[in-house]
Amino acid sequence: MSVRKQYIRGDAPSGAAVSRRDFLCMAAAGAAGGLVCGGWRACAAADAPGAAPAIREARFYEKLANRAVRCGICPRACVVPDGKRGYCKVRENRGGTYYSLVYGYPASVHVDPIEKKPLFHVYPGSKAYSMATAGCNIECKFCQNWELSQSRPEDISPAPAYTTPDAVAAAAARSGARVIAYTYNEPTVFYEYMADCARAGRAAGVESVVVTNGFISAAPQKELTGLVKAMKVDLKAFTPGFYRDVCDGFLEPVLESLKRLRGGGVWLEIVVLLIPTLNDSPGEVRRMSDWILKELGPDVPLHFTRYHPQYKMRNIPPTPPATLRRARAIALEQGIRFVYTGNAPGEEGQDTVCPACRATVIRRYGFSVDEVRIVKGKCGACGAPIPGVWG
Numbered sequence: 001m002s003v004r005k006q007y008i009r010g011d012a013p014s015g016a017a018v019s020r021r022d023f024l025c026m027a028a029a030g031a032a033g034g035l036v037c038g039g040w041r042a043c044a045a046a047d048a049p050g051a052a053p054a055i056r057e058a059r060f061y062e063k064l065a066n067r068a069v070r071c072g073i074c075p076r077a078c079v080v081p082d083g084k085r086g087y088c089k090v091r092e093n094r095g096g097t098y099y100s101l102v103y104g105y106p107a108s109v110h111v112d113p114i115e116k117k118p119l120f121h122v123y124p125g126s127k128a129y130s131m132a133t134a135g136c137n138i139e140c141k142f143c144q145n146w147e148l149s150q151s152r153p154e155d156i157s158p159a160p161a162y163t164t165p166d167a168v169a170a171a172a173a174r175s176g177a178r179v180i181a182y183t184y185n186e187p188t189v190f191y192e193y194m195a196d197c198a199r200a201g202r203a204a205g206v207e208s209v210v211v212t213n214g215f216i217s218a219a220p221q222k223e224l225t226g227l228v229k230a231m232k233v234d235l236k237a238f239t240p241g242f243y244r245d246v247c248d249g250f251l252e253p254v255l256e257s258l259k260r261l262r263g264g265g266v267w268l269e270i271v272v273l274l275i276p277t278l279n280d281s282p283g284e285v286r287r288m289s290d291w292i293l294k295e296l297g298p299d300v301p302l303h304f305t306r307y308h309p310q311y312k313m314r315n316i317p318p319t320p321p322a323t324l325r326r327a328r329a330i331a332l333e334q335g336i337r338f339v340y341t342g343n344a345p346g347e348e349g350q351d352t353v354c355p356a357c358r359a360t361v362i363r364r365y366g367f368s369v370d371e372v373r374i375v376k377g378k379c380g381a382c383g384a385p386i387p388g389v390w391g
């Protein structure tokens, strides 16, 4: 495995105390501490006798001198000394072997409308069996799921029960979900578990979709595209400065990741959370839309969603609906054919409209789908193709 470029900034955060979130299954009552795992898995085993197997060796890493390792899952390419963890807090070096600490331990599971991901051109009106673990490979100051994403595995309380990929697939099928969605936190950090759940789900007749920040390395991404139906990528902004200052992340590798997905056999939708004064200027929206059009084409659905104050960013008020409307108008004007607004029920830009005859082919309100007029991938009114995953 070769890693050409390493994206590093900041220390791995220390484990801050965390609190319960209503919509999460699991509470997070913070255990503070350093970065070295003191044996959380052993504790989990003690809590559930016989239930916890040996922890899972990570994939896509290389061994270095002095029992250090270099992780190749995401472009951060953490070099991790023996006994330490990577930036995401869920991968640990034990004696020169790298491990995933979250394989088999979903910290949150819900059945959501697929529109909540949001994926608007994938099985409209279906259910998504949605799951997450602890950890993330960036830190957005406005993260809506920070209790999960910025936690270490041992911060999740009570400790999640061990759940095999086959058990996840069976539970998803029983729930009536059309897909398993890896979401809430960044699924790249639980790559091994996600990939195995996607394989098990496919065998059980349940496909998978990924809700991601797109900060993933080429090799794991290539493998993943063969295992899942769709990806929704959050494009946080179109300036390196926003990624650096607001997300502790990097724009360039996300754009590279999006380009790799073009024509990669997986359905792609993009979400941009518009935050007043930080990434919502008409010029930035125009540059971003232009890039999407040129690099990815006019048929990648683009969602502009409304920000609400959260986590470390509570001083900026929610996005005015007029900003969503303005961004949508710019993207449509640039030539992107399916542009939506989100987190703003009743606002214009919720429906899917046939680009040929302008008939409404999917009518939505919030996360509800009221009507679908797509027949075998074509507009029910004029027969023009509507791109997506419909069958």
Ligand code: SF4
Binding pocket: 071, 072, 073, 074, 075, 076, 077, 078, 085, 086, 087, 088, 089, 091, 136, 137, 188, 189
């Ligand atoms: S997945 Fe985690 S450990 Fe691996 S490079 Fe990314 S942040 Fe570092």
